[in-house]
Amino acid sequence: MLLLKTLLRDSNALSVSSKLFARNCVFNKGCSKLASNVSSCMAQVGVRNYSMTPLFKEKTSQMKRNTMFGSKWNFSSSPNRNFNSFKPLLNETAEQVTPDMVNSVKTSNTVAYWLIGTSGLVFGIVVLGGLTRLTESGLSITEWKPVTGSLPPIGQKEWEEEFLKYKESPEFQQLNSHINLDEFKFIFFMEWIHRLWGRGIGLVFIAPAVYFAVTKRTSAHVNKRLLGLTSLLGLQGFLGWWMVKSGLDQDQLNARKSKPTVSQYRLTTHLGAAFFLYMGMLWTGLDILKENKWMKNPEQAGKLFQKLNNPALGPMRKIALTLLAFCFVTAMSGGMVAGLDAGMIYNTWPKMGATWFPSGRELMDENFSRRDDKKDTWWRNLLENPTTVQLVHRTFATAAFCGVLAVHMYALKKKLVMPRNAQMSVHALMGVVTLQVALGIFTILWVVPTPLASLHQAGSLALVTTAVIFANQVRKPRGNVKTLINSGYAQQLLKKTTNSGSKIMTEASKLASK
Numbered sequence: 001m002l003l004l005k006t007l008l009r010d011s012n013a014l015s016v017s018s019k020l021f022a023r024n025c026v027f028n029k030g031c032s033k034l035a036s037n038v039s040s041c042m043a044q045v046g047v048r049n050y051s052m053t054p055l056f057k058e059k060t061s062q063m064k065r066n067t068m069f070g071s072k073w074n075f076s077s078s079p080n081r082n083f084n085s086f087k088p089l090l091n092e093t094a095e096q097v098t099p100d101m102v103n104s105v106k107t108s109n110t111v112a113y114w115l116i117g118t119s120g121l122v123f124g125i126v127v128l129g130g131l132t133r134l135t136e137s138g139l140s141i142t143e144w145k146p147v148t149g150s151l152p153p154i155g156q157k158e159w160e161e162e163f164l165k166y167k168e169s170p171e172f173q174q175l176n177s178h179i180n181l182d183e184f185k186f187i188f189f190m191e192w193i194h195r196l197w198g199r200g201i202g203l204v205f206i207a208p209a210v211y212f213a214v215t216k217r218t219s220a221h222v223n224k225r226l227l228g229l230t231s232l233l234g235l236q237g238f239l240g241w242w243m244v245k246s247g248l249d250q251d252q253l254n255a256r257k258s259k260p261t262v263s264q265y266r267l268t269t270h271l272g273a274a275f276f277l278y279m280g281m282l283w284t285g286l287d288i289l290k291e292n293k294w295m296k297n298p299e300q301a302g303k304l305f306q307k308l309n310n311p312a313l314g315p316m317r318k319i320a321l322t323l324l325a326f327c328f329v330t331a332m333s334g335g336m337v338a339g340l341d342a343g344m345i346y347n348t349w350p351k352m353g354a355t356w357f358p359s360g361r362e363l364m365d366e367n368f369s370r371r372d373d374k375k376d377t378w379w380r381n382l383l384e385n386p387t388t389v390q391l392v393h394r395t396f397a398t399a400a401f402c403g404v405l406a407v408h409m410y411a412l413k414k415k416l417v418m419p420r421n422a423q424m425s426v427h428a429l430m431g432v433v434t435l436q437v438a439l440g441i442f443t444i445l446w447v448v449p450t451p452l453a454s455l456h457q458a459g460s461l462a463l464v465t466t467a468v469i470f471a472n473q474v475r476k477p478r479g480n481v482k483t484l485i486n487s488g489y490a491q492q493l494l495k496k497t498t499n500s501g502s503k504i505m506t507e508a509s510k511l512a513s514k
């Protein structure tokens, strides 16, 4: 105390005390006591209302955050900044709790909200990409300039130069030779906004990811996921250009015997990567929120774990993942339909034309083969013949609908063993798949009107969203989280946090009223 008083009389009292505070403020060595001691010492030596200074507020909130998540990020001047601070607490609880385990659950909810928000931007760009394709605007920009391409042409001269480049493309020469500059500007802007949105997602994702990782707001576990998602995001930009190129290159079009459109394989790969990105961001965000909620309500979490560990729920976990995979594959088969414009034929439902199925000869047409021995006929038809591709999509969609219906009925039967939120997601899944099938049917009946086809595409993402939520909810907790909660560590952590938090606040308000 004497030392502290002497220090505080010094002209540099606040900064010295803050250093002292930071140096010693180690959670389990009584940080709450230290906080109030520093405050009352301050008060005694004349620094009244220290508790109301931004410095004190910042330190107390840092302390609370660190207490909660075991962070080492802010107390950089502390010699104890590693996990020494956890030792006494770890010793008090089960031996199997290690600092690494504690570290693996420290990601804050802010990171989760950012991830979920960014997945919303990915949702948006997928829908915009669909609109770009539906308005046949995707081949209007004939170059890929990752940085300088952020700006559209400015002034009449630049626009005319851009239009000249487009005039050299197969799409203009074979399909669009009638369009004028104003019409070109429309298709240019559709594609330009799509690309700009992509760049925006890159910024909104990568800059905060680096910030969160550097300031140690994310666990090692989440960092790995962020790295994977960043790579996927980079790959997605490249896939976009790779796809566009397939529609600009006359040699490739000749090989495919196609009019100037992008390859359905590349379109589906680009769509699939976007779905993976979306699912990865959403899944990681949901994981963080869920685990933080468990750490804050260990008792409730314990009860939920009992449900999740019930062997009767085992098959549901596998079913949920299979359903998610199935919805994804159905969406990809839809991508193939879109890539081949296969929705423009057989505009009847449930029959395909006058019969239930087109003839075998039409479905397995040898003209699609590129080999002399015709051995590639079957798979080329499955992936390149619009009639067969449409039938494949109809089949997958029907199977996905029946699958969800069966799971819904099974879930009603297993109601007692299923967590409540998982039951709700199965109901949502049933609703969304019904809507999605209805949208698909009307898309085909009305010969692919742009608004409906776009809604159908958004519906596929909504379906995948509900399937992700469902699979995430029936998943068992990670080993580390389970250990922290089952060992009583989380309970202890919570008790300490509440105590220190409330003590600090009481002390702070007392001093403020003096």
Ligand code: HEM
Binding pocket: 130, 133, 134, 271, 327, 330, 331, 332, 333, 334, 335, 336, 337, 338, 339, 341, 342, 343, 344, 349, 393, 394, 396, 397, 398, 400, 401, 433, 436, 437, 438, 439, 440, 441, 443, 444, 448, 453, 454, 456, 457, 459, 460, 463
């Ligand atoms: C679980 C159900 C379904 C899912 C997940 C699904 C998903 C998709 C997806 C992702 C696309 C690509 C959209 C694009 O890239 O623009 C698509 C296209 C399409 N789907 Fe489905 N679909 C389903 C059911 C159906 C049904 C039942 C039909 C009709 C019988 C149908 C007809 C179509 C058509 C015609 C297209 C092409 C639209 C276009 O050219 O933009 N879909 N579907």
